[in-house]
Amino acid sequence: MTTQPSGPVGASPAAYAPLQETSPTFVGMPKFPKAARAELANAQQRKNLRHATHTIRTKRGNVVREIDDWEALRVAGADLKDEALTHLGDYLEQLESSLTANGAVVHWARDAQEANRIVLDIVQSKHVDEVVKVKSMVTQEIELNEALEAAGINAWETDLAELIVQLGHDRPSHILVPAIHRNRSEIREIFLREMGQVGRPAPADLTDDPPRLAEAARLHLREKFLRAKVGISGANFAIADTGTLVVVESEGNGRMCLTLPETLISVVGIEKVLPTWEDLGPMLQLLPRSSTGERMNPYTTMWSGVHEGDGPQEVHVVLLDNGRSHVLGDRLGRQALRCIRCSACLNVCPVYERTGGHAYGSVYPGPIGAVLNPQLRGTASDIDKSLPYASSLCGACFDACPVRINIPELLVELRGTVVKNAGNTPESAAMKAAAWVLSDPKRLAVAQRAATTAGRLTGGKPLRSIPGLGAWTNARDVPSPPKESFRQWWARERGKGDGR
Amino acid sequence: MSAREEILQRVRGAVADVTTPVGQRPVAPARTMHDLSDAGALELFAERVADYRATVIRVATADVPATVADALARLGCRSVVVPSGLDPAWTAGLDAAVTVLPEVEATSHAQLDAVDAVVTAAKVGIAVTGTIILDHGPDQGRRELTLVPDTHVCVIGADQVVPDVPDAVARLRPEVGAAQPLTWISGPSATSDIELNRVEGVHGPRNLVVVIAE
8 A cells, every 4th residue: 555645635624544545456557638548549448338328328317207306306315415424423323333233243444454354354264265245336445355365265256247357357447337348259258268267167158148148157156155154245325223234236146145145244334324214215216216227226135233044144344434534524525425326427427438437547437436536545646636637527427416416516626626736837837927927017018028029930830839838739739929919019000109 | 542433533523514413404305106096006016017027917816826826837937935924825726746845944055046936925015116025024034035046926915015115115114123134126136237238137036926916
């Protein structure tokens, strides 16, 4: 863990160190414009992404239109998340006590390393060498699979897309459909090549027909589900007053991992808390419609601790901070913690649609990633400095967000932070010089005379490059200065003297 | 300082600017479809469940046994597991050749994996979303029963169907208060991960048959 975080964003009253540390996977990633250029050159990926984002966007639009008071629902969603976040200490304590009363064991983790340590200790105490996993953003954030594998424990991803990513030694590119950058023929090759290395091989006559590919995944994973002793998940919601955890999914792999193993470990970001059971009413209308464009996702599992004779008889919950309390300290920035990871903002974003998820250098791509990462990790690294600029500020993400996170507002604020932290750059020096010149008419006149002299020297030809402003001028021509300024013309034609 | 104390201290410090007391937020108006009549809700429920490519059959309560037997026969199911509290009449119509495995005798995952189907009741149905909700009471069985076999036949009474999600949440408060696990099911298991093509039956049941008893 290397990158040192910078100071807190915005007008935080104090530094709530430590921030989330940049994971080794993303250290040294090029900043967004550079990564994006490479991704843009991948025509196949751009085609896949365009198809995916437009399809999900249309589906979402259709099911959102079915609800006549969608805007009121969004407000309700934002309000209840704000209630939870602004009184997070109280609700976390309530969650802990109701979970404990239901027979779960609650752990607290300040950062990724601590969370991984807790999970690893539990897994090792069960003397197993493998675990089955439900797709979870938070365990990707803390790189739990890598931590388990370093200790000799295989962590099997069981969501079909995550399986494709894992077997392909790849990284996810979308929150909802992580393998969307892969074609069916690529998936077939990955299955044929890799499945046999880690378990039941793919059938030799496997075709690239999606039902056949899904069937291969079913057979490959079923033997793992049936023998697994430990399951690991995240949670979409954690309800304070009842001590209930909620996981929303489609394939049934979630249900397998949450109910078949003897021990279940759930890593839950502290921002996942909902105050009351009734809050699920709005959230379970907002999330599926915004995410997959369905009225409801196929499966939702809700469990409140240990249930005798049904499901895991040992249940652990790891409550994770990892930079979240730092984000909470920023009055404007804390709204990003309302995020329910639906990915609606990705599917409407013109920048994401063309560059894909890898260019963002994080498990949280797209517009929400562009605000969450610099807040969670600080703006010290090149990638985090560049993320607030990875947007056209068109505002589509704000309109699509089911919990009304004003992403464009946060991006502008973060750009300010990046500029402030940057100190002296050629650009800031140029701006300071311009301010000095423009604040005094005499200085301006001197500058204009210098410029018109230059204009006469360049003969009115456009300038191809200006030293120090390469990033600007490599894509733009700068017009040559005029041979005469307006003031000089006025003095010559109408005035007396030399136009001073 | 323990991680717990440190995190709680940090989150309290982070919201030191907040002056509203806990629990005093504006309460969102409950969204219920009051204009949806019972008959309308049932109609919509049947339509929306079918929209997920589940099979929906509406029958008189007296015809449930024959309907269950017929649905299992049509899907070629030769063995079926039943929860301990299931109405025995519902499986009384099964062909003598179908093996019926009581829940208490299905003690291992491997046994369940070898069974073709499961027949259960339900707790609540949601019209707007086409969702059935199991609270895993005695007539629904423990969670793995409705997960591992490939076919799930679920019988739900017309009076169990509510209009919308908040109605279901309100109705389930006692079960959640008693720490019952819940499973919400909307159609058979499905994935769209391969080029966004919807494929049914990845890990959960491939076939979902919902019998509405009126």
